[in-house]
Amino acid sequence: MTEDVRYARFMERIERGEKIEATDWMPDEYRHLLIKLIHMHAVSEIMGAYPEKEWVPKAPTLRRKLAIMAKVQDEMGHGQLLLRVAEDLAAPLGKTREDLVEDVYKSRVKFHNVFHMEAKTWADAGVIGWLVDGAAIINQAALLETSYAPYARVLKRICAEESFHMQHGENIILALAMGTEEQKQMLQDALNYWWESLLFFFGPKEVTPAAERMLHYRIRTKTNEELRQKFLDKYVPRIWSIGLTIPDPHLRYDEEKKEWVYTEPDWEKFGRIVRYNEGPKSKERMELRRTAHEGQRWVREAMIRSRMATAAV
Amino acid sequence: MEEKQTEYSIFEVFIQRTQAEHHVHVGSLVAPSPDVAIQTARENFLRREKAVNIWVVPRDQITATPYEPDFFTREMDRKYREVAGYTENGRLWRMFKEKAITLEEIVAYVEGRKARERKKQA
Numbered sequence A: 001m002t003e004d005v006r007y008a009r010f011m012e013r014i015e016r017g018e019k020i021e022a023t024d025w026m027p028d029e030y031r032h033l034l035i036k037l038i039h040m041h042a043v044s045e046i047m048g049a050y051p052e053k054e055w056v057p058k059a060p061t062l063r064r065k066l067a068i069m070a071k072v073q074d075e076m077g078h079g080q081l082l083l084r085v086a087e088d089l090a091a092p093l094g095k096t097r098e099d100l101v102e103d104v105y106k107s108r109v110k111f112h113n114v115f116h117m118e119a120k121t122w123a124d125a126g127v128i129g130w131l132v133d134g135a136a137i138i139n140q141a142a143l144l145e146t147s148y149a150p151y152a153r154v155l156k157r158i159c160a161e162e163s164f165h166m167q168h169g170e171n172i173i174l175a176l177a178m179g180t181e182e183q184k185q186m187l188q189d190a191l192n193y194w195w196e197s198l199l200f201f202f203g204p205k206e207v208t209p210a211a212e213r214m215l216h217y218r219i220r221t222k223t224n225e226e227l228r229q230k231f232l233d234k235y236v237p238r239i240w241s242i243g244l245t246i247p248d249p250h251l252r253y254d255e256e257k258k259e260w261v262y263t264e265p266d267w268e269k270f271g272r273i274v275r276y277n278e279g280p281k282s283k284e285r286m287e288l289r290r291t292a293h294e295g296q297r298w299v300r301e302a303m304i305r306s307r308m309a310t311a312a313v
Numbered sequence B: 001m002e003e004k005q006t007e008y009s010i011f012e013v014f015i016q017r018t019q020a021e022h023h024v025h026v027g028s029l030v031a032p033s034p035d036v037a038i039q040t041a042r043e044n045f046l047r048r049e050k051a052v053n054i055w056v057v058p059r060d061q062i063t064a065t066p067y068e069p070d071f072f073t074r075e076m077d078r079k080y081r082e083v084a085g086y087t088e089n090g091r092l093w094r095m096f097k098e099k100a101i102t103l104e105e106i107v108a109y110v111e112g113r114k115a116r117e118r119k120k121q122a
């Protein structure tokens, strides 16, 4: 079979809505797009646990401490599941788990802008749980329909756990929204700090060439802007209902166009944060990741040596 | 002296029903080789049902837990880890004149379907 025929057959499968497995033939471009997307997703789950883990020792009650710890464990677990999917895709290129993890602190893979930001107060931790997870859930829900089967299966499990994250985040926010004036102010400050990052999270408004290719292969089926609009649909009324002010004087729903009008985030600023790891917490968290990974290398090696010693007996 | 193997090996069988699901263990069989195990698995487990993939794994390649409750006991109430631990959200949202939403509703909304349709499909 020539390459052209193979490609045409592959595209027919995609267009019929069939799912692709790791062992199927796939165009290099498809493989590379998937690796880029899933690697970034995996790494973002892991780096996403950092801002919240910072609140484990400082959570206000024991129950809150246990709950946020449970959530941090989930996010690390999501990272592990996704890295497995990325590894199978990257294996033919000679890349292993070690490489994919090292890429984080060697700045060879990006992670979501929101996880470069600082969680100064408990309200920040709450807003991450409610709105950052909320935005991530919208993204992941849209990916359930992806053409790559191993990714779809893992996402199904991730989404099931995200439904706890959703309730958990809401519960923190609702408690603060019913609290003292000081707590309400803390919540408002947190929303002010995160709002722009949340809009940026969904990515550029225009469909970039890479995004266009992902739509072509049905790796994604929705554009950034469609997802941002869905996020605004679901969350803006709730944010308003608990008495918060969204820090955007131009935010409104255009009844005629049936869409939200909003002030665009500073694309340039957040773009730099993601590309060059220039966020307030980027360097510190990457350094922590490096210490964790390299500091424990001897343990991984010792475990492999002991396994080989037993196998040899 | 080399011992002749006279017994077939035991294989555990895992079946994937659709590509949206993981492989699920359905039982085991004996076979002289992995190829024959696959054929036998299809005959034993898929005479009526549909599937998209089969795995056969030599039983001695599986490492399992013992059936000891200790390994699985939860040392304390773990409601904080579950959706069910947050039922008060519904009541709290009503105080703010909003209603609670679930992840299923979000997924259905993103996929452009109504929540009930999705359940029917699943």
Ligand SMILES: [Fe+2]
Pocket: A045, A074, A075, A078, A158
């Ligand atoms: Fe997650």
Ligand SMILES: [Fe+2]
Pocket: A075, A133, A136, A162, A165
């Ligand atoms: Fe999450």
